[in-house]
Amino acid sequence: MLMATLGVQAVRPPPLTSTSDPPPLFDGTTRLYISYPCPYAQRVWITRNYKGLQDKIKLIAIDLEDRPAWYKEKVYPENKVPSLEHNGKVLGESIDLIKYVDANFEGTPLVPRDPAKQEFGEELISHVDTFNKDVFTSLKGDPVQGASSAFDYLENALGRFDDGPFLLGQFSLVDIAYIPFVERFQIFLSEVFKYDITEGRPKVATWVEEVNKIDAYAQTRLDPQQIVERYKKRYLNCNWFLTDLWATSFSFLLCNLNSEHWCCRLPQRCRIDCCELSFLCNQIWVVFICWSCRIYSLTT
Numbered sequence: 001m002l003m004a005t006l007g008v009q010a011v012r013p014p015p016l017t018s019t020s021d022p023p024p025l026f027d028g029t030t031r032l033y034i035s036y037p038c039p040y041a042q043r044v045w046i047t048r049n050y051k052g053l054q055d056k057i058k059l060i061a062i063d064l065e066d067r068p069a070w071y072k073e074k075v076y077p078e079n080k081v082p083s084l085e086h087n088g089k090v091l092g093e094s095i096d097l098i099k100y101v102d103a104n105f106e107g108t109p110l111v112p113r114d115p116a117k118q119e120f121g122e123e124l125i126s127h128v129d130t131f132n133k134d135v136f137t138s139l140k141g142d143p144v145q146g147a148s149s150a151f152d153y154l155e156n157a158l159g160r161f162d163d164g165p166f167l168l169g170q171f172s173l174v175d176i177a178y179i180p181f182v183e184r185f186q187i188f189l190s191e192v193f194k195y196d197i198t199e200g201r202p203k204v205a206t207w208v209e210e211v212n213k214i215d216a217y218a219q220t221r222l223d224p225q226q227i228v229e230r231y232k233k234r235y236l237n238c239n240w241f242l243t244d245l246w247a248t249s250f251s252f253l254l255c256n257l258n259s260e261h262w263c264c265r266l267p268q269r270c271r272i273d274c275c276e277l278s279f280l281c282n283q284i285w286v287v288f289i290c291w292s293c294r295i296y297s298l299t300t
């Protein structure tokens with residue numbers, strides 16, 4: 001069961017869709033274009049909140065599934081989020097943007113003064129895409145095996161400075177670069193694969209706990225159920241199940257012959273929780289149900 005840990009949220013403006021008018025562009029207002037489920041956009045959103053720039057940087061949410069045409073045409077030709085409209089220009093790329101917002105706006109600095117911390121911070125930031133890629137790739141295979149080294153990397157990194165629970169001791173842009181992804185991985189891996197990324201990693205456990213106490217971040221968190229649904233659709237693709245019914249039946253027979261549970265023959269991604277097979281109507285109908293994906297298939 002997913003716990004509702006979102007806390008009190010600031011009112012979120014409704015996402016703009018293909019039928020929404022554009023805001024009065026380049027009128028001197030600084031605007032941050034995001035999509036609520038986007039982890040890249042979340043980085044800049046957290047930075048803006050943490051520095052207390054809610055009145056200086058206006059949040060504009062876009063519905064990426066029903067994107068307004070003017071966004072690509074008039075705002076950001078890359079047609080991605082996040083982007084920042086500031087001083088008559090539109091800038092993109094989340095890592096560049098968090099650095100830009102930190103350097104060009106008031107509020108608590110998010111880069112430490114200590115050169116050793118700055119250097120390690122750059123090293124961690126340059127690793128974040130690899131970290132994400134490793135975990136995302138593992139979701140298509142065996143995440144417990146595949147993602148472990150990525151989270152071990154984080155545990156080791158958290159041991160570098162001992163003057164606080166964050167990656168550079170104090171909360172910084174580096175935590176902001178990682179947390180939106182770790183949030184999603186933690187929820188999905190725990191809910192679907194029963195894999196707790198904090199088990200045996202006490203520093204990661206404390207880090208996640210401490211980041212969650214930061215309101216600027218808590219305000220941006222996604223509904224855990226939404227994360228699970230989105231990632232299930234993307235990573236637990238059961239299309240094979242519908243098209244490959246005969247192969248599945250064959251595995252079922254093989255498993256029976258070998259006295260194994262039938263689902264042990266299924267690909268890892270569809271073995272989670274429990275796959276159930278039932279015979280109905282005197283074995284005329286066979287129902288295959290993959291509980292993890294809530295997809296079922298009926299055959300005679």
Ligand SMILES: N[C@@H](CCC(=O)N[C@@H](CS)C(=O)NCC(=O)O)C(=O)O
Binds near residue numbers: 035040093095
């Ligand atoms: N490298 C970019 C990635 C941004 C990105 O991929 N955003 C996604 C949403 S999470 C997007 O806008 N996708 C729309 C598309 O690709 O059409 C960054 O760090 O800002």
